[in-house]
Amino acid sequence: MGSNSDFVIENGVLTKYTGPGGEVAIPAGVTEIGERAFEGCAALTEVVRPQTVRRIGPWAFYQCVHLTRIVCHEKSRSFRTEGPLVLSKRGAAVKCCAPGMTGVCEIPEGVHKIDAYAFAGCFQLTGLRLPEGVRSLEEEALAACTGLKELTLPESVAFLGPNVFADCGLPRLNIRNANLFLDGSVFGPQGAGVRCLVAEKLSFKSLPASVKPAAVCGFTERREEAPDSYDPAEQAAYEAYIKNQRRRLFRPALEHLPLLRYLMEKHLISKDELPNLLEEAVRENMVEASALLLEYQNRAFGAETPETMLKRDMRALETGSLPVGELRKIWSYRKREDGTWMITSYKGWDQIVQVPAKIGRSVVTAIGENAFGTAWETESRLYEEYRRTRERLVQVELPETIQVIHSQAFDGCFSLERLIVPGSVTEIGKWAFDDCPKLTIYTTAGSYAEQYAKEHNIRFEAE
Known part of the structure; x- marks a missing residue:
C-alpha cells in the first residue's frame, strides 16, 4: 500500500507521489491532493484516501492510465465513491473520475454539477451520459478526453466553463438548451475541442466565430438526417455563412462528408480549386472524400480528355513553363x-x-x-x-x-x-x-x- 516516504507532503498538501504504484493509501492528515501530484504514475491501480482529504487539485491523477478506483474514507464529510467516480457527499457533484475508466460512463441521477477537471485526461472514455438535471460543467471538466465519440448536453445544462472541451476533438456535440450561452473559450484554442456541433435551438449569429465551422458541420449532418430540423431563418444564416466562408471550410469538409456533399451540391467548389482539394484527400488517404470529389469532377466539369491533356503538355513544352493555373x-x-x-x-x-x-x-x-x-x-x-x-x-x-x-x-x-x-x-x-x-x-x-x-x-x- 506504500510507505510515507513515497509522498512529498507540505503543510497538509500532498504535492508529489514518488512510489512504485499499485494500490496506494494516502497518509492520514493529508487535507489536499495537489495539482498533478500523481501525474504519470502509470502503475497506479487504486488510491485510498483518508478521512481528512477535503480537496483534489487539477489534473491530480493525469496519465495514471491504470487507475480505476479512488476509494474515499467511509467517514469522509466531503466525498463518497461510486464506481470510478468520486462524488460530493450528497451526490450533487462529480468531483473526479479515475482516469483508467474505459467505455461509457453513466452519471448518476441527482448530480447537478461536473466539477472543474473532473474528467480531465480521461482519454480512454468513449462516452458520457448526463442525466436531465445536470446544470453545469465547470472549467476543463472534459479537457483532453480524446476518446469521446459523441456527447449530448441535456436541456438542463445552463453553464459551460472555460476550456470544458479543450483538446477533445469531439466528433459530435449535441446541445439541447436554447438559452445556453457559449463563450469562445469553452471549446479551447481555435474552437478545436469540437469538430461537429449540433445546436438547432441556438442562434447561429450568437455562436463564437471559432466554433462556427463545427456548427456548419452539424448543420449539414442534421440536414441529411432531418431536413426540416432548423428554423428557416437559421437555415438561411447557415447557408449564407457557408457560401461566404467556403474556402475556409474545405479542410473540415474533407473530414466531414455531409459538409463536402453540401459544397458539391451547391457547386461551391470551383474547377480550379478542385485539384488541390482532391490531391490533399488522396495524400491523406481519405478514401470516401476522394471518391466523392472524383465523382463531382466528372459530373460537374467532365473528365479531362487525352486530347486536352496533350494540348496542355504541349503548351508547357513550347513556353518552357506551366500555365498559371498549374503553377x-x-x-x-x-x-x-x-x-x-x-x-x-x-x-x-x-x-x-x-x-x-x-x-x-x-x-x-x-x-x-x-x-x-x-x-x-x-x-x-x-x-x-x-x-x-x-x-x-x-x-x-x-x-x-x-x-x-x-x-x-x-x-x-x-x-x-x-x-x-x-x-x-x-x-x-x-x-x-x-x-x-x-x-x-x-x-x-x-x-x-x-x-x-x-x-x-x-x-x-x-x-
Whole structure:
C-alpha cells in the first residue's frame, strides 16, 4: 500500500507521489491532493484516501492510465465513491473520475454539477451520459478526453466553463438548451475541442466565430438526417455563412462528408480549386472524400480528355513553363515592388524541383523567406505535410532570373544535396541554408554564391 516516504507532503498538501504504484493509501492528515501530484504514475491501480482529504487539485491523477478506483474514507464529510467516480457527499457533484475508466460512463441521477477537471485526461472514455438535471460543467471538466465519440448536453445544462472541451476533438456535440450561452473559450484554442456541433435551438449569429465551422458541420449532418430540423431563418444564416466562408471550410469538409456533399451540391467548389482539394484527400488517404470529389469532377466539369491533356503538355513544352493555373498548385508567390515575382512557398511533393523562370508574363527574381524552409509554426496538418516534404528535398534548381535568396529560404532542408544557383544571384540573406548538412551549392566561378559559400563554410562547386 506504500510507505510515507513515497509522498512529498507540505503543510497538509500532498504535492508529489514518488512510489512504485499499485494500490496506494494516502497518509492520514493529508487535507489536499495537489495539482498533478500523481501525474504519470502509470502503475497506479487504486488510491485510498483518508478521512481528512477535503480537496483534489487539477489534473491530480493525469496519465495514471491504470487507475480505476479512488476509494474515499467511509467517514469522509466531503466525498463518497461510486464506481470510478468520486462524488460530493450528497451526490450533487462529480468531483473526479479515475482516469483508467474505459467505455461509457453513466452519471448518476441527482448530480447537478461536473466539477472543474473532473474528467480531465480521461482519454480512454468513449462516452458520457448526463442525466436531465445536470446544470453545469465547470472549467476543463472534459479537457483532453480524446476518446469521446459523441456527447449530448441535456436541456438542463445552463453553464459551460472555460476550456470544458479543450483538446477533445469531439466528433459530435449535441446541445439541447436554447438559452445556453457559449463563450469562445469553452471549446479551447481555435474552437478545436469540437469538430461537429449540433445546436438547432441556438442562434447561429450568437455562436463564437471559432466554433462556427463545427456548427456548419452539424448543420449539414442534421440536414441529411432531418431536413426540416432548423428554423428557416437559421437555415438561411447557415447557408449564407457557408457560401461566404467556403474556402475556409474545405479542410473540415474533407473530414466531414455531409459538409463536402453540401459544397458539391451547391457547386461551391470551383474547377480550379478542385485539384488541390482532391490531391490533399488522396495524400491523406481519405478514401470516401476522394471518391466523392472524383465523382463531382466528372459530373460537374467532365473528365479531362487525352486530347486536352496533350494540348496542355504541349503548351508547357513550347513556353518552357506551366500555365498559371498549374503553377498555383505548386507555388505561392507575390509581386515585388519592381513588378517581378517572389516565390513565397513551395507546395509541391517532388524531391527534385525546378523553380519557374516566369509566371505569366513576369519573371521570377526572388526566393522568399522560408519559401523552402521548415522554420515556422502552424497547427495545420497540410502545412505539416509541406514541412515533411521539404525535409526530403534532394535537389533544387534556380533559374537564371533569380537575383535574391532571402533569409531562411532553405532552412531545415535536411536532405538537400544539390542547389543550383545561377550567377545572376547578387544577394543571399542570413541563415538561408541553416540546417542543410548535406548541401553542396553548384554555381558559376567568381559568382556571389561562390563567395557566400566560402564565407559560410558551405560545400560548393563552381564552373
